[in-house]
Amino acid sequence: MTKAAKPDAKARLPLTRKAVLDTALKIVDEAGLDALTIRAIARELGVYPNAVHWHVGSRTNLVGAVASRLFDEITLPDPRKHTWDEWLEVVARQWRDAMHQHPNIAMVAGTHLVTTTGAMPIVERILSVLLDAGFEDESLVDAYNAFVGFVLGWLTVELSREPENADRGWKDEFEEDLDQLDPNTFPALTSAMPRMRNAAFLTRWDSGRQQPMAGAFDAALTVLISGLRASVPKR
């Protein structure tokens, strides 16, 4: 982050919308979602706040636009080289890779309504692969929503944000609470705790950014795909 805006910047650039979104992505990657402010972008570009406001509209709009960009970074595998269930697995992992490259903004895609046609190529691909698998009509849309909702949702939860301004020591506090659970009232949990400490949902204190859950995602994905396989309509 340049501490002072380049004074000559405004003399040259016409300040396109693309430039605004570029520096927005840069800021959110480096400093987090809370740091992604209109004024921060303006500072970085050596421009008045209203200038960036003019190009991207409200801040909510800006955040959505930056999040939409991630769909461009998902490289889809060739459907002819895989069976349909294999293909879905590969896409899911590609999706995960893309989100993990921009974790601060990626989870927004799961929380904010994204209304961009930029995602339509992916939608088309998934649908056509599901069609080949034998899904049709209602079962097609159901399978689609199951897959997309699972991938987008599970990864969003994995990348949950840690409170940026939280009280220091809340992690230690929670860890301590977990260790002091009564084995009589929580027999299953306490016996599984060695495997779940900071590694399972609701019993972890680090986000997926620091503690990736790749193995857990693969396992969950396998479960879902196997369920999809069993729900292909019989012809």
Next chain:
Amino acid sequence: MTKAAKPDAKARLPLTRKAVLDTALKIVDEAGLDALTIRAIARELGVYPNAVHWHVGSRTNLVGAVASRLFDEITLPDPRKHTWDEWLEVVARQWRDAMHQHPNIAMVAGTHLVTTTGAMPIVERILSVLLDAGFEDESLVDAYNAFVGFVLGWLTVELSREPENADRGWKDEFEEDLDQLDPNTFPALTSAMPRMRNAAFLTRWDSGRQQPMAGAFDAALTVLISGLRASVPKR
């Protein structure tokens, strides 16, 4: 929302932390997540901002605390009255109901790291049911993460927030874009569009608050449970 704080309020109440969280939940239910500010709570309680700040700490902390409350509203079914897979389905639907009753704060549970022991009874229940089903050791934690990540994640995406300050007309704009997709480049999507318009992920413009996706959730849940059934380790 009372427009003016009761002047006698501060004379009586000692202002407990519980009271702060109560009015916080009320505000977020009525006016949305952006309206949940420390100052708004202080106004409602007829108190200085620093008073509520003293009880709940930072705003991030406050939001997390309010979100954690939802776990109390999930009423768990009796495991002895269901098979393990049935039981998981019932829990998932209960979970969905609880989240839909406080949609503005519920999705925070999927986005923010929740570190509260208040969720441990649910964790314990799920684990013990999965144990009965035959999962153990690593497969137990995998099944747990698959189920919890799916439910929490899918529902978070369903309840995605609509931008509160967005430009008017962005919905119509997106709808129009969808209708103008080229059938040659998007054959599967355009032919499935009647079923997907405003009803499927990435092709909707209303949140699950206005357009609930109960049917899609049930279908996805069935897929996941069927996948779990297939992944029970053989003894």
Next chain:
DNA sequence: ACCTGAACACCGTTCAAGT
């Protein structure tokens, strides 16, 4: 311990005015 009262730094957004 709990809260008042006031201040500080930082926001998004909106004007009018320039070019």
Next chain:
DNA sequence: ACCTGAACACCGTTCAAGT
């Protein structure tokens, strides 16, 4: 159309001081 320059209303958070 695009941006300056300034202002407005609203934040979270932090002080010192009271009780």
